[in-house]
Amino acid sequence: RRGLATSLLGKDYPRDDWTNVTPAITSKLPLRLHTLPDHPLSTLRSLIEQHFADFSHLSSVSPLVTPATNFDELGFAPDHPGRAPTDSYYVNRGLMLRTHTSAHEVEVFRAGHDRWLLTADVYRRDEIDGSHYPVFHQVEGARVWDAGLNGMREVAEDNEARRAALAAENIIIEDVPHVAPTNPAQSTHDPAHAALVAENLKLSLNGMILKLFGHAAGATKAEPLRVRWIEAYFPFTSPSFEVEVFFRGKWLEILGSGVVQQLTLDNAGVPHKIGWAFGLGLERIAMILFSIPDIRLFWSQDPRFLRQFAQGQLTSFQPYSRYPACTKDVSFWVPQGASLHDNDFCDVVRDVAGDMVEDVKKTGRTSLCFRVNYRSMDRCIIVKRGGLVLHSQVVSRLKEQFAVEIR
Ligand code: PHE
Structure with a gap:
């Protein structure tokens, strides 16, 4: 298939030795679930957009x-896995x-947006199970200010207002320092300014999380919503944080975030700005909020499925009939000197069977294969009805x- 063209969104692209998109994947490009009216992913996107009402909302x-x-413009190392x-x-x-x-x-900052959300489909090769899918949806959000004293005064005032609003809510926040030796401000930033921006990030997102989960969790005086901030690392933010929400007895990681690397803003032609960014996956949150048990749904x-949901409504999914599972094992020799990545196997399965496959697992059992060579020095060996008796x-x-158990 090398050399032939791949057709994507109405255009043809040449293939080469790096081409690994399959028809199962490319068929997803035009679907854009996050923009379909009544779809749970679209409802979740609007809820987030409502919280950031004065931001630009991009989705196409x-x-x-x-x-x-x-990768490169965001500072990923040349050998990043x-x-x-x-x-x-x-x-x-x-x-x-x-x-x-x-x-x-880079392109959104370059276009001059100071506060924006961008929702889109993203693609990663992965194994097959109920909570992973090679296409999923993310919302990226960012806000930047002029790095001068006026900008920093604006951040401080915004923090003040958000802190007061959150103080009245039933939410318990486990925090980490805005800036720490293990999670440092960038060398081009005054650590006090980086701390103000990180605090603004946390206050803005705590408000959003309360809006999404507070209601679903039924947060009450007796049982407030619990959110915890954790130090993290991303090549394109510093300091960086992950956020987890305590929901139905478990800590659920919902987003990555941090103070935007100056490299990003320099590449975007706005080197005098400072600000934060976050990215969250819609599916994992929607599975919780709408009680959707399998990501394929x-x-x-x-x-x-579709008629159970209406735009803006957080309804709980009611499962409909389930068919019995049908599992099949396959074992094979890989050609001498070659190897086969698990993701290569999964993409073959996906391309043939699409959403008819629920998951693919290594059996975890030991399979041995011995080749026995029967040959006598002085007599012939008897084969009966096609089978070798000795064997x-x-x-x-x-x-x-x-x-x-013989396979
Ligand atoms: N892009 C990161 C991810 O997909 C999330 C992220 C966005 C982290 C913005 C920091 C800032 O995991």
């Missing part, structure tokens, strides 16, 4: 980006499907003595 940026845009064709989808060496919405930070065209006896013995 093409998923085709260069590796430079997806995410770049490998086993982890990301490439149209060819020079073009890939974005792996995260952060890929658009978001792609369902079945009216029994049948060996096999029977194995079953008796070791309770092995």
Whole structure:
């Protein structure tokens, strides 16, 4: 198939030795679930947009980006594992499907947006199970100010107002320092300014999380919503944080965030700005808020799924009939000197069976294969009805003595 063209969103692209997009994946590009009216992903997007009402709301940026845009401009190391064709989808060496919405930070800042949200489909190669899908949706959000004293005064005032509003709410926040030796301000930033911006990030997102989960969790005086901030690392933010929400007895990681690396703002032509950015995955949150048990359901065209949801409404999904599972094992020899990545196997399965597959697991059992060479020095060996008697006896013995199961 090398050399032929891949058709994506109405244009043809040449293939080369890096091409690994399959028809199962490319067929998802036009679907844009986050923009479908009544779809749970679209409702969740609007809830987030309502919380950031005075931000620009973008949602129609093409998923085709260069590796430079997806990785280099954001400061990813040249050997970062995410770049490998086993982890990301490439149209060819020079073009890939974005792996995260952060890929658009530079162009959105460059277009002059100071506060914005961008919702989009993102693509990552992964194994097959109920909570992973090679296409999912992220919301990227960012806010920047002039790095001068006026800008910093504005941040401080905004923090003051947000702190007062949150103080009245039933939310318990486990925090980490805004800036720490293990999670430092950038060398070009006054640590006090970085701390103000990080605090603004936390206050803005705590408010959003309360809006999304407070209601669903039924946060009360007796049982407030619990949120915890954790130090993190991303190549394109410093300091960086992850956020977890305590929901139905478990800590659920919902987003990554931090103070935007100056490299991003320099690349965008706004070097005098300072600000924060976050990125969150919609599916994991929607699965919780709408009680959706399997990530494939978001792609369902079945009216029994779609008619359960109306734009803006946080309804709980009612499961409809489930068919019995049908599992099949496959074992095989890999050609001498070759190897086969788990994701390569999964993309073959996906391309053939699409959403008819619930998950793919390594069996976790030990399989042994011995090749026995029967040859006598002085007599011929008897084969009966196509079977070698001696070998049948060996096999029977194995079953008796070791309770092995013959494959
Ligand atoms: N792009 C990151 C991810 O996909 C999330 C992120 C966005 C982190 C913005 C920091 C700032 O995991």
